[in-house]
Every structure is written in structure tokens, then in C-alpha cells.
Amino acid sequence: MYLDLYDYRLRVQAMYRERNQAIPAGEDAEMVWQRFRQSRDTLFAQHSQSALDAEQRRVFSGLRYFPYNPTLRFAVTIETDVEPQRQTITMSSTEQMTMLTVGRVRFAVEQEPVTLHIYWLDIYGGGLFLPFRDLTCPEEAYGGGRYLFDTIKGSDWLPVPGMAHQQQIMLDFNYAYNPSCAYNDAWMCPLAPRENQLRVPLRAGELRYK
Template sequence: MAWLDLLGWRREASALYARVREELPRDPQAAHQLWQTGRNALFGHHPQSPLDAAARTAFTALPCWPYDPALAFSARVDTSGPQERLTVPSSTGQDMPLVRFGQVTLPVGTLDVYWIDVYGGGVFLPFRDATSGQQSYGGGRYLLDTAKSADLGSTAAGELRLDFNFAYHPSCFYDPRWSCPLARPQNVLGGPVRAGERAG
């Protein structure tokens, strides 16, 4: 049953991000509210919620900073540099194979972009910032994870939409039984990013 529950979670997450991508160009704040409402529903009621049964009973909403349009960007991935194959530890110590295949340069800093090098794969962009370990998870947050459908799409010019207001905590933040790849030192931003999900 757990495998079918996981399938249901992924379908619902995929459908949520599809609605968000449709709304985002028209009304970013409405898209952000849609995203929050959808994630709250999944966390509060879905059997594959990262929260355990006791935490789901007490759950009301995931804490988020207010939407800040100054932290919504789009950027082209620079793939001109060499690719780098990596094996990075997850939150539980398990190895995760990644390929660093490019970088994005944003007003808040430069971040490496990875391919999760397992079956199915996916583009992956984690980060840490000056809030990590205090106002957000010390292991970082995720800006893009296409393996989990967490993808805001691209602009007409082919740039990735990278809106920090949609940054979210990995499942291991809520329960250590989950295994999550963490942000590498290359993806640590110097300043605080007070957007997206935060610690309670």
C-alpha cells in the first residue's frame, strides 16, 4: 500500500505544480498562495506526508515568509564549464550520485545546478543561506527538484524560473527517517533569503 500511497503523493504534487506554473506568469502572489494551500493539504492529510501521524494531528500550516517579488528570478543555466560527477552524503549518510552540469548566476549569488544521477534522474538545485540553522533548516532548502515535480518551469526565452518564495524544506527536516541530499558548500549564499518555507 505504501508504494501506491507514494504514487498518489507524486501525482498530487505534480498536479499542484502544473497549476502553479499556469498561474505564476499571471499572478505570482496567487500562485504562491495556491502552492501553500496545496502543500498544506498534502502535509496535513496525505498518508505519505513527511509528518508522522502525531504531527499531522496537530498540523495547521507550513510556516512561510510573506511573498517577496524581489526574490523571484529567471536565469539561463551556464553549461560551458566541465561536468563533475559527485557522490554526496544524504541526511542519513547514504550516498547520492549527482552530476554538476552547470551554474546559474542570480542577484543573490551563484549556484551550481545538478542532475540526480539515478534511474529517472532530475534537475536539482539545493541551497543554504544565512537563515540556515536558525530560521530555516541547517541542511538547506530546495529551489528546484524535478524528480519530485518541484519545478516552476521556464520563461519563453528558455530561462529557468527560480523563485525563492517557493523554496521548501526537504522531508528530513520534518522527520529524520527520510533521506535527503543536502546543499553542498558551493551552494551556500552569503546573505539571508527570507522567502519560502521557514522554521516554525
């Protein structure tokens, strides 16, 4: 089991690494996205650590997405002058998770200003985490919201071409994905805090599974 989980995370990291190398190299962004989707579908369909259970994998025919939307890609600067607010999330009767606010990003969707906060998860050695919920939830996207990256699990942001500094990043919502709890009740997941629940629709990325 543990070696399988390690293998799964390595495969996720490889998917994001391939994407992050292909986009700055000038490959067509939509084709890179299609290739990424195919790799993710393969993992969901075949890997023992898939978020899908055995019966779901047996009938699985692919994850559903909004059409590719190049307007929902934003080059942003991570602002780190934020109050380091610590939040404890109850996952179950025996499990909790702590998140610390470490940054925020600002952009505009159809001229509507948007602010999202970035968190540090205090588990497994720590990692950066960006959950969000928008107005496509729950009719189109999963009602609990989606993730843009969770570096503990191998998902990551895109680099901004020509920028080496880690505070300059690309948020591409075509890669927004559902938490594991969107697929079946075997999973428990941290969801977007109130400050990351947006009053705009982000019609890109993964659709509701059920």
C-alpha cells in the same frame, strides 16, 4: 504503499503544473503562491506519504513561510559550460547518492553576486536538482538548507514568460522548501554542497519547521 507514493508525486506535479500555467497567464503571483501553499498544507496534513508522521499530522496547522517577497524572483539562463563534477553523497551506512554538476545560474541579491549550481541526480531515472543554503540558516530557515526544485519528486522551476527554451528559467525563492529530513528523523536527504552555500540571506520560502 507504492500506489500511495505514486499518487503523492502526481499531486505534487499537479501543484507545480497549475502554478506554471497560472503565472504566465497573468494571474496575481502572490495569490497563486497562496493557493499553492494551501495545496501543499493539505498534502502534508492528509496524505499517507506526507513527510510528517501520524502524530505530527494530527496536530499539524500549516507550514510556516517568510512573507511573500517579489524581489526574490530571478529570470536566469542555465549556463552549461561547467566542469561535470561528480559527487557521491552518503545518505546512511547502506545508501549513497551521486550528483553530477550540469549547470549554473547567476543573479544578484541586493547587488551581491550569487552563483548556484544545478545537479543531475543519478537515481530513479535521473532528474535536475537545486539545493541551497543561505544566511537565514539555521536561525530562520532549516539549518541544512532548502531545495528550489527536485524534478524527480515533481517540483520544478517556473518558465520565463515568452521564453520556450529550457535554458531560460525563473527562480522564485518564495517556493523554496525544506527537505523531508527537516520534519523528523525518519528521513535522510541530500543537502547543499559547499559551492551552493551562500553568503547572502534569502528571506523567502519555507521557514524552519521545528
